[in-house]
Amino acid sequence: MSTSTVAWVKGHGTENDFLLVPDPDGILHPDLDAAAVRQLCDRRRGVGADGVLRVVRTGAIEDGRAFAGTAEWFMDFRNADGSVGEMCGNGVRVFAHFLRTSGLVDGAGEVPVATRAGLRPVRFEADGQLTVGMGVPGFPESTGLVMSAGGRTWDAVAVDMGNPHVVAMVDDLADPGALLDPPVWTPAEVFPKGVNAEFAVRRGERHLAMRVHERGVGETRSCGTGACAVAASVARADGVTTPASYRVDVPGGTLTIALLPDGSVEMTGPAVLTARGEMVLG
Numbered sequence: 001m002s003t004s005t006v007a008w009v010k011g012h013g014t015e016n017d018f019l020l021v022p023d024p025d026g027i028l029h030p031d032l033d034a035a036a037v038r039q040l041c042d043r044r045r046g047v048g049a050d051g052v053l054r055v056v057r058t059g060a061i062e063d064g065r066a067f068a069g070t071a072e073w074f075m076d077f078r079n080a081d082g083s084v085g086e087m088c089g090n091g092v093r094v095f096a097h098f099l100r101t102s103g104l105v106d107g108a109g110e111v112p113v114a115t116r117a118g119l120r121p122v123r124f125e126a127d128g129q130l131t132v133g134m135g136v137p138g139f140p141e142s143t144g145l146v147m148s149a150g151g152r153t154w155d156a157v158a159v160d161m162g163n164p165h166v167v168a169m170v171d172d173l174a175d176p177g178a179l180l181d182p183p184v185w186t187p188a189e190v191f192p193k194g195v196n197a198e199f200a201v202r203r204g205e206r207h208l209a210m211r212v213h214e215r216g217v218g219e220t221r222s223c224g225t226g227a228c229a230v231a232a233s234v235a236r237a238d239g240v241t242t243p244a245s246y247r248v249d250v251p252g253g254t255l256t257i258a259l260l261p262d263g264s265v266e267m268t269g270p271a272v273l274t275a276r277g278e279m280v281l282g
Contacts, residue, residue, distance in 0.1 A: 004029075004281050006040065008047060009098060011273040013090030015221035015252025019049045020098050026060030034082025036281050041080035047279055050217050051088065052078045053095050055104075058114050067114035073099060074114040079216030087117035087162035089224020089267050093130040096122035097271035117162025131268040134225070137161055137232040140190075147197060148184045149213075150177025154199075156185065157237075159229035161265075164195045167233045173201055173211050179219040196223060200230045208234060209249040221252030228265045231257035 006029065009020045019040050023029050029036075032054055041049045054076035058064035064074030075095045077085040092113055099105040099113075110123045123131040138160030147156040147168045152175055154168035166185055170176065176183065176199045183197040194215035203209050210230050212223040231246040246257045258266040 005278050006036070006281055007278050008040065008276065009273060010047065010049065010275040011094040011098060011271060012252070013093045013222065013224065013271050014250055014255060014269055016088075016090040016223060017049045017221075017274075018088075018091050018094050019047055019052050020095065021052060021054045022102075023054050023056050024060070024104075026056045029054065032076070032078065034078075037078045037082040038080070039281055040279060047277070050080055050214070050220050051085065051091060053088075053091050053098075054078070055095065055098065063116055064114050067112075067119060071112040071114040071119055073104070073111075077115065079214070080218075081216040083216045084116070085163065085216070087115050087120075087225055089132060089134060089161075089226075089228060090222055090269070090271075091224075092120050092122060092132050093224070093269060093271040094273075096124075096130055096132075098273060100124065101273060115162070125268065128270070129268050130271050131266050132224070134228050134265045134267050135162055136263045137228065137265060139233075139236065142166075142190065144187070145190060146186050148186075149179060149197070149199070150175060152176070157233045158190065159233050161225040161228050161232075163225055164191055164193075165198060165226055165229035166191070166195050167198045167200060167230050169234075170199045170201055173199060173209060175199070176211065179211065179213045182215070183213055196226055196229075198223070198226045198230050200234070202234075203247075203249065206245060207247045207249075211251065222250040222255070224255065224267050224269065227255045228257055228267055232259065232265060235259055 142158035156168040200210040227248040256268040
């Protein structure tokens with residue numbers, strides 16, 4: 001059996017954790033395959049994480065070349081099951097924090113990060129948090145959409161944050177049960193490649209809390225795009241006038257979601273690097 005060694009840095013954003021694999025020129029791990037990602041993310045036989053973020057220059061990866069004139073760095077995101085992900089809000093903050101602490105970008109101002117969902121500008125705040133321009137939420141037609149978990153069913157709303165989400169408002173965050181298995185949605189054909197499922201409750205004025213089952217991962221401690229989806233769907237249902245700001249509590253902390261007059265969303269939250277090392281794959 002052939003083996004290879006992968007250097008990694010671990011970080012998290014509101015306890016949504018990732019392994020960053022530095023590969024600036026796309027030559028160390030040009031084909032980080034699903035099996036390698038699964039081994040890295042396994043919490044018993046690997047390092048353990050919700051996903052992998054390969055750090056590669058836009059010109060060194062096919063999906064990033066369209067951004068080569070506007071961004072230097074591409075976030076090659078993989079879910080824990082090895083599947084390719086379009087976007088990850090908490091991951092973008094951790095990715096940008098890594099770039100800054102590694103001296104790969106200027107520590108002041110804003111850095112553009114290229115993703116499969118498009119360009120995501122990240123701003124470094126004075127208090128150490130990071131703010132990401134998350135784009136304009138989309139609301140695909142979802143008439144009759146329902147989501148089931150824990151033996152219960154709720155009406156739900158589809159939200160596109162560059163990756164697919166379905167949001168259900170519940171009475172209590174315990175209602176969906178253990179979320180060991182993916183929630184079931186109907187009609188099933190609405191999300192043929194799976195979906196990130198959020199269950200949310202109101203805590204007060206512009207204050208929400210949520211749990212999430214992420215496709216390709218399972219229940220996680222946080223989801224940045226999911227928090228944006230929840231805030232955007234609630235604001236839309238309530239007819240809230242922008243600008244407006246929501247606090248969204250997740251099991252791993254708190255995110256602030258700002259809804260801007262141009263229809264776009266900004267997400268603010270922490271990013272922390274916790275460990276680094278090497279792992280032998282194979």
